[in-house]
Amino acid sequence: MNRQIALLVTLVSGVLMVLSGFLIPTQSWAEDVAEWFNVLASIAFVLGAANLAKIHLSKISSRDEGWGFSAVTLIAFVATLAIGFLKIGVAPLETAPLVSMSGEKDGEGSAFWWLYTFVMSPITATMFSLLAFYVASAAFRAFRAKNVEATLLLVAAFIVLLGRTFAGVVLTGWIPDSLSFLRLENLSTIIFEVFASAGNRAIIIGIALGVAATSLKIILGIDRSYMGSGD
Amino acid sequence: MSSQSFIEKLDAIDRRWIFLLMALSVGIPIFVIGITGTRFPESPTPTSLATFETIEALPEGARVLMSFDYEPASAGELQPMATAFVRHLAHKKAKIYCQTLWAAATPLIEQTLRTCVIAQHPEWIYGEHFVNMGYQSGNEGVMKVILTDYKQSFPNDYRGTPAAEIPMLADIVNTSSFDAIIVVSAGYPGSKEWVQYVVSPTLTSEKPTKLVAGVTGVSAPQLVPYFPTQLKGMLAAIKGAAEYEFLVNQAVEARNPGVKIPAQFMDAQRRMAPQLFGHLLMVGLILVGNTIFFARRRAARLALA
Structure with missing residues (x-):
């Protein structure tokens, strides 16, 4: 029965969203459905937090490999949550100087702000920066002209890598204006706006058709994978 | 050392050397620009x-x-x-x-x-x-x-x-x-x-x-x-x-x-200079990698012949 209710909600919501594009009176109903989605998205945060706690607590209790990392994750999670909720170190608002928790939780100088600025930001930026090292290593070991397609990719990569920096200007700046399209920075733009754009248009059209087909299957209850295993 | 053994050694190079080169090619320009304030001219796309x-x-x-x-x-x-x-x-x-x-x-x-x-x-x-x-x-x-x-x-x-x-x-x-x-x-x-x-x-x-x-x-x-x-x-x-x-x-x-x-x-x-040298290193690494690839392929063909 529960599953049938979920399927009915999906059917009604999906059909309403489609109709709202064509029938003006149904637009306000579709807006309500969109608002339900936003409420559900907020609840998903709570579910996500519960899931995170469940997985890592289970790892710690069974002493799985790397359980120490799970402990660090949980400690960091609980500490951040507590600091945010309790507004530790938050300066009170000028309008309410006697109310210690009246300020913003991540206002400059608060403990939450400190965590964000000096822990979260550097850690996430470091993780992202590591890509440069792995890409360099991969470029040396894997980016090889093994066939025609790989060679074309290699030539395009060379043009873009050089054309997107000042090296392009230095290397091909001497080319006369009448042949300026041959300058690396212009070739890079041509690759970007002609070849990459054409390829991406094809991909976008393919994805759009796929999304339409999948959406129809979900609305009609043919695809029920979103309700979990067993369907 | 024969050219072949040099190529084999280069192919088996520890990737930490590549990491070091990347760190230097990005780090040195950041340091130099921090001191001099130099930047490259831009021609907008x-x-x-x-x-x-x-x-x-x-x-x-x-x-x-x-x-x-x-x-x-x-x-x-x-x-x-x-x-x-x-x-x-x-x-x-x-x-x-x-x-x-x-x-x-x-x-x-x-x-x-x-x-x-x-x-x-x-x-x-x-x-x-x-x-x-x-x-x-x-x-x-x-x-x-x-x-x-x-x-x-x-x-x-x-x-x-x-x-x-x-x-x-x-x-x-x-x-x-x-x-x-x-x-x-x-x-x-x-x-x-x-x-x-x-x-x-x-x-x-x-x-x-x-x-x-x-x-x-x-x-x-x-x-x-x-x-x-x-x-x-x-x-x-x-x-x-x-x-x-x-x-x-x-x-x-x-x-x-x-x-x-x-x-x-x-x-x-100011971030374009580290990007320039990072890209130049990538181009260099791709060229070296492909030189190794073609040298090894040639050596393999010669060995078969």
């Missing part, structure tokens, strides 16, 4: 130029919604764009409405407003000239709602002040109330979703939504097909940021002759 012209064409007092859809991980690439956008808007005396669909971005909005608005235009009043509407969960669900009713998704600002008490929100009904929308995005939800859910439904209307975007290098190719119809301008990666920053600085200097541009407003241009 059509997408960056279109971005600048779209913002430049806005009248004084134009209402511009800016969505900071990224987090600190990609701030290295996107923060200079956000800074240049807000600075340009402030310079144009536009009304700036900030928001985000990424939970970790609200402090980035505050930081950008502090740097570009509060510090540069102390006479500006919060709620009249600029506002931070904060974060709203729901991804494209939020976009669908603000397309018809902005305040339904953002009933309060970041500080909890009701929308009804914020003067600059009085005449905001939906996304069509804005003269332009700027999205700085690192992924999902981002510029692509803004095009699909906010711009596309208005394309055939009397007032199509003007959207410009600043995106990371990896997501730029996915957005090029939308330029120039759905996207009026696009900044692609730190190169796009540097070009736009250069144009904004030029415009500021033209209107205020003799003004000194602070270093914090040249961040993107």
Whole structure:
């Protein structure tokens, strides 16, 4: 029965969203459905937090490999949550100087702000920066002209890598204006706006058709994978 | 040592040497630029130029919604764009409405407003000239709602002040109330979703939504097909940021002759030198890798013969 209710909600919501594009009176109903989605998205945060706690607590209790990392994750999670909720170190608002928790939780100088600025930001930026090292290593070991397609990719990569920096200007700046399209920075733009754009248009059209087909299957209850295993 | 054994040794090189080379090729230029302040001249590409012209064409007092859809991980690439956008808007005396669909971005909005608005235009009043509407969960669900009713998704600002008490929100009904929308995005939800859910439904209307975007290098190719119809301008990666920053600085200097541009407003241009040497190293590594590949293939053929 529960599953049938979920399927009915999906059917009604999906059909309403489609109709709202064509029938003006149904637009306000579709807006309500969109608002339900936003409420559900907020609840998903709570579910996500519960899931995170469940997985890592289970790892710690069974002493799985790397359980120490799970402990660090949980400690960091609980500490951040507590600091945010309790507004530790938050300066009170000028309008309410006697109310210690009246300020913003991540206002400059608060403990939450400190965590964000000096822990979260550097850690996430470091993780992202590591890509440069792995890409360099991969470029040396894997980016090889093994066939025609790989060679074309290699030539395009060379043009873009050089054309997107000042090296392009230095290397091909001497080319006369009448042949300026041959300058690396212009070739890079041509690759970007002609070849990459054409390829991406094809991909976008393919994805759009796929999304339409999948959406129809979900609305009609043919695809029920979103309700979990067993369907 | 024969050339063959040298090639084999080179092929089996410990990747930590490559890591070291990358660290040096990025680190040394950062150090040198930090001391000398040198930067390379920029010649703007059509997408960056279109971005600048779209913002430049806005009248004084134009209402511009800016969505900071990224987090600190990609701030290295996107923060200079956000800074240049807000600075340009402030310079144009536009009304700036900030928001985000990424939970970790609200402090980035505050930081950008502090740097570009509060510090540069102390006479500006919060709620009249600029506002931070904060974060709203729901991804494209939020976009669908603000397309018809902005305040339904953002009933309060970041500080909890009701929308009804914020003067600059009085005449905001939906996304069509804005003269332009700027999205700085690192992924999902981002510029692509803004095009699909906010711009596309208005394309055939009397007032199509003007959207410009600043995106990371990896997501730029996915957005090029939308330029120039759905996207009026696009900044692609730190190169796009540097070009736009250069144009904004030029415009500021033209209107205020003799003004000194602070270093914090040249961040993107200063990051082009590490990018140049990083790219040169990549090109060098690809060339060496392919030399090894062809030498080994030739040796294998000779051995078979």
